[in-house]
Amino acid sequence: EDVHEADAASRELFLYLAMTMRIGICMVITYREDEVGPAHPLRALLIDLQRERRLAQLSLAPLDSVGVERMTAALLGKDATSELARLVHERSQGVPFYVEELLKATVDASPGAPGQLALPRSVSDSVQLRLRRLVKERGPQIADLLQAAAVAGVPLDYPAFLRLSDRAEAEVDVDLAASVDAQLLERLATRTETYQFRHALTREAIEMAIPEPRRRRLHGRVAEALAAMPRPDERAALLAHHFAAAGNEQQAFRYAREGAARALRLGAYGTAVDLLQVAAEAAPDDIGRLETLESLVHALQAGGRATEAEAALRTARELALADADRTAALDVRLADVLLMQGRRSEAMMAASRAAAALEGHEGPTLAAALVISARLSRVENDHERAVQLAERALAIARGCHERAIEASALTVLGSARVRLEGANGVPDLEEAVAVAKSHDLGAELVVASVELVLALRSLGRWDAARAAAEEALAIARERGLEFAQARLLTELVHIHYTQGRYRDARDSAERAVAMVRQGTTLATVARSLLCTLLTLQGESEAAFALSEQIAIPIAAVEPDRRLGYLSTRARIFRALGDLEAAAVAATRAVEFVLSALPRAGVEAFLAAADVAEARRDGAELRRLMARCDAHFAGRESRPIAVMRAEMDAILADIEGRDAADAFASVAERYAELGVPVRAAYRRACAMIAAIRARGSDLPDAPVRAIRAELVERGALYYVNIIDAALPSGEAPARTPHGATLSFSEVELRTAMLVSRGHTNDRIAAELGVTVDEAEDLVAAVLRKLGVASRAQVASWVLQREEGRPARRH
Template sequence: MLGTVQSSHISPVFVGRSAELTALGETLSRAHAGEPRALFVGGEAGVGKTRLIQEFLGRAAADGAVVALGGCVETGADALPYHPVSTALRSLRRQLGAELDAAVAGQEGELARLLPELGETDRGRPETDGRARLFELTVRLLERLAADRTLILALEDLHWADRSTRELLSYLLRALTDSRLLIVATYRTDDLHRRHPLRPALAEYERLRTGTRLELPRFDRTEVRRQLAAIRGEAPPEQVLDRVFERSEGNAFFVEELACSILEGSPGGISDSLRDLLLVRVEALPDEVQRVVRIAAEGGSEVEFRLLATVTGLAEDELIETLRTAVGAAVLQPADEGESFRFRHALMREAVVGDLLPGERSRLSRRYAEALEADPTLVRSEERAGRLAGYWFDARDPARALPAVIAAAAAARGRHAFAEQHHLLERALELWDDTPEELRRQSMRQGVEDGLGPAISPDMPGDFVDLLAAITVAARLAGERERALALCKRALRKLEGDLSPSSRLGSSGGDPLRAAWFWTERYRLVRDLSRSDGWDEIAQAQKLLKGLPPSVVHADVLTHAAHWSVVHQPARTALKTAEQAVELCRMTGAEITGLAAQHTLAWLTIHSGDVEAGLARARDVCARDLEPGNASVVLNGYGNLSTALHGLGRYAEAVETAEEGSGLAERYGLPNTASFIDGNLAESLIHLGRWAEADEVIERALGRRTVSVRIRALIAERRAELALARGAYDEARLRIEESESSSTGSYPEPQHTLAMGRMAIALAIADGRILDARSLLESAVGEAIPFGHHRYGWPLLYEAAAAEARARGLAVAEPGRKAAVERIRKAMKGQPEFVPLWAAQALMTRAELLTAEGRDATAHWTEAVAATEQLEAPALLATARLRLAEALITQGRAGSRSAAGELLRQAEAVARELGAAPLETEITTLAGRARIRLRQADGEAAPPLAPAASLGLTARERDVLRLVAAGRSNRRIAEELFISPKTASVHVSNILAKLGASGRGEAAAIAHRLGVFDE
């Protein structure tokens, strides 16, 4: 729009800052070498941050770097979420064109929330997982663009940044790896009061390995001299230097302003007021130019040329000449390639705005709002709602402001900017009482249609309670849970107060449907805040809905109620609740909630005994095509299905499911979900004896970006399990403590307490603390193991029974032994055994209890070994073989020594291969005591082998062994038997364990010698 205009008031020579430029250059070099970096440049207003960054970016661009610049807006930041990032991405798209479009291919719908030019925004539910995906995809985009070039993302005026921008920046700094990206951001130090939100954010950025802070000092006297000389074209007289240095105190911008006043012959009495000093240059402009400058100041940090023309009423040519004068006087400067204009320095804009009268400001804001309503194309589409809301709010016209603010809040939610949505809705709350009732209803109805918040009831009344509902959800999604809970309570009081005494419904609301919705929100919040387990809240919601027609609120409440039962008290009645929830979701069209309800019903169906029907239901959910609305539920379903398969002892299937789900979540852009699924994957790998692979999966899970506290607790539990099995007890204690501190809270769930109890008992026995083990069992189990937690209950009971058996003969253990054994037997009653894994664990537990009582457990251990041989659990099988060998040796019957020796050799081979040090020690100790040789010396005949029938190979394992003997690879075996290579690998591992073979060749030889194939 305007050509370059050089002002004589600005130094044409870059003065000083050599140390700062060196620091910037060093940081750029590190980024250029593939180490992403971030540098935060702070300093007081006017000290020269922008000039320094411009100099640096110019040099970097000359050296081949791609530079993208974005600035935070001074006012209305909450109405324009992600503005600096969007501006920078727009700059990148102009520079890179098709390359950027190719980099976002397939993700346009999500990234359009940041850059609308990419296309239509995905219409999925705007929940927290959606925002996490947006952040992850932004990181991936920048990593792709900075893979083969140095990319600089420069963000100015971070002190004005909206919360979503700060959080996205935090994610970028944590997540970026192996890219040539440099982020440079500036901020004002003098604006950072104690409660400024950037203060803790900067502290966090600096703690990260990628972030560094750089404080910009004022100029010293020598540098002020050089700056004045550059502006004047000659060295300044000493008295001028003294005067300028004294008044400016080395602030570069103030030096320019003082130099300008002196050069233009201003009387010596320049005002001591900063505002007056800043206004000197504006007041020297012609009246018409001053008018345009004042109008531009009220328009915002940056005002579009067409919008300014509309508000000023000037013809295009006239406005261009007016702006040329303001630019020449170094008051305004072109931005966005001349399509918009901004003040050369924000301090000058602040001074101009401060000089406007209150009525003048509101009138100008109204003119901006009216211009934008008349022609929405005057600003970019993603800014329109936010700018209009800001203008109408500043115009102090509630009737026009409320609809605009609600529309802006809906737009913010559509961009996953929940903090900004919350702020805008709080502003709507301020405007509510001053707005006509019918307009309120219309605004809320339109807002709900635009995605503002929940449509609680079909008729959508659009009253004050609906506004409270929208703010509650926004506050919860923004992480402001205390505020959300307070709003819930306020809404419920309002609903109750609307009732007449004769129609009052208990202690709940006059509109039971909406009251039930708020009780469900309270359920979520009290659980998140660890105020309670949530049962009172969800029970109250169910009570309110009795007798009402079916609705999406019914479906949601029943789905939560069923899930609560699964987690806390999964009684058999929960199955009926889950079935009702699934049916209600179908009837009311609540598809996403229906998927969650199906997960819950599948789990309850499995544990009620109909295993295959439950698994089929769970698989049906996982088979859905991934969409923005259902991705979170579907991908979490893979984790739930894998853990269900694991609990059934179908570890190989669990591994396949988890690997598929983890890969999908990673590709879809939900790394936290991928790490959750990997936690389940690691558990199944541990039980399959693939410990090295489990270690790799755990490292992968922890290495992903921004792993949540809950997932870290899950991973810590897996690491504790591995450490226990390997005998690294100190590490196990550390990991258990880490997991408990993150996952239990005030209202722990049985799936955590039972698992933690089992490992705590194992540690107590390793330390010889049998009395502590008994206390731990009582604490973990209480009256009984809850229905539906068999997968956690059986291992816990076995550990407790094994502890009693190992402690037999200890004087300290004798007094309470009988009661302890009876407690375990009591807990076993009612525990289902219809799954082969549970049946095997039950047999092993009973055998240990017999041993603890000093009775012969040989028959039970024989059954237990036969049962575990049918499983995919080499460590469990080795344990059962060890215990059977011990029973045989203890009884001393004819031929038992030979059988015990074979069992011990098989068990020792597995323990040695796994690295299960405690198990191996037990085996070698027993063998030494019984004088049984575990391994043959060189040249010595091999120990006699057990009969082929006693090896416990399943029919499928014999098929696999036949192909192993034929020299087939796992992949070839998989192809011939129509199974996956991973499953083939599992079968081979189980075969080696059962045969006690060290490798595939030895396994084949053993099979031929025993005539396995002849059978």
């Protein structure tokens, strides 16, 4: 073992034994390739053995993530965790020596920052030993060059090495060749001559040994060298980092702002945030810092990072207190950020403060304050006031030729009018979209499109709503607007599942959950919608667990979104067979509608009617119908009319009257509305009602055909209700929570990675397979579980590991 460290006598013994043994004895030796350069004495031994045909070589590839996890478990036992194994795999890049040393260092080290692993002393010593050998051969200048490269932290091309060295070109050539031979550097397979450290830990070991004052000077050298090369603007982010580390705040500020501007143009908001934070620290004065913080807020909002945006705004506001107009403008943005977090009362205070400070100065900032106030009034269901404020904001914005504020005012105006006047508000929303498109206003276009989609949905124009959402989603993707993408995905969830595309709806919900950051109301909305899809697809226990997680934050979301959650809770308890809890949840949903949503609530009344139907409670259904008639008095939209007809059919069935024709009529009306799943379900109810009322034989073929259609759509919530009504229905096979089926070990590992939200690319990297092979593994897991989406795999993993959660009403 470790023959690269063998002395001359040992090497001679190996050669002698290999040349003289003839009795079928195999001698196995191991060595580290990175320790054996062209001039290493072991290389000569290997050549001799190959020439005599006495050698068979086997190169060992780095360990994949599964191998590292096994090694971690073997070395640490009960202290091993998947997260530790992941960190070790990332830092070691699968090299067994580094894996072992990192794990030893973890055991020996005192607790440090989460997610960090200390550089093992053994690794540092090994690298420093090789470096000292090089210095002995080439002089201290080679150490200087490698230290500068280590501080640079990125691959460097040949001209960069020339600028970093104070030696002649020929000497640099020899230094680079010697570093490659010593297995410290490697040349990349690129058209330009570019070098990087062979391993990240090698670079780290060299950098960590440099005293802090010298490291600071080296950062300055690297920055100056990179800045002197052609097209420094393309390296602005890197230059900002090195100038900041060197203490050159002026240059750090300059390049951080340049890099952030470039990142914002490309939609790389995460990079922009990092650079703007550097710029804020390096700003030469309060004005520079204030301007930088304003840009930072823009990047944070675009990325959905509301909490951080609020902190930046409050700091900026402190800097701007002497400037009343600027403070008011910051209050407008603060109100917007607070509204993202569902903190409506605080948002209203900030918007009112801004409007009061600007009263009499009818400019863009006042118009923006009025838009925010109008949005807040609309959220609180004061639609008349929302219209008044939006109309005033629109007039000011048009007078100032502020197109972004004009589009925002039209959006709020249209959405409020839709709630007051129905289709009469749609032209305002269409104009908002047109203004945003014609002036290339990405964020405003997305918000206007979301409200247009909501309006079209409320009018039953599902295809138009879907087209508008998909068009806006494409724009948001192109511009890198993650928060906007998540908003649009949540709208597509509603459209897909209403039109019976449950799997598409599930996919959109999962993507929204993965994309949006926690701490915003949108994160809660996305999880609530996923909860709805889990319920409709028959995964009621997973839905219950998720609904428990968002039970508190759901109170901060807009009332119509909260209604969806409350209605889903009623369906969850019905699916779990707890009809008493379902009745309590349904009553809460209806009470919420009566108190907070004077012009909406069909979803809650339908959920309550479904629960009364399951309980066969005619008296409760009659009370519900009376409340429904009072709530929707004077309104007779198509969805409301279908809902009332459905309640009549349910009541007839509960009271023992023939409800078959009534259910059939309801089914036809749902089909006309473009709601195919509910239509199919009520067609099945019509057939079953005919049996109850007329005593005829069960028409197996038609009911089973409807059941098959619902299974194909993934609507297992309704399938289970139909199965309960069939005397000998063929329910779909269920997989026990703890079963492992016929999964191979790698398939189980794939299921675990899927449950953690890994993409196929990341699964491929973790398992050490190609992306195509990872896709095949994911497909195998989906097929064996009999599910259609990755979230269903996650639900299965959760149930397998944790079992059924305790219920809470």
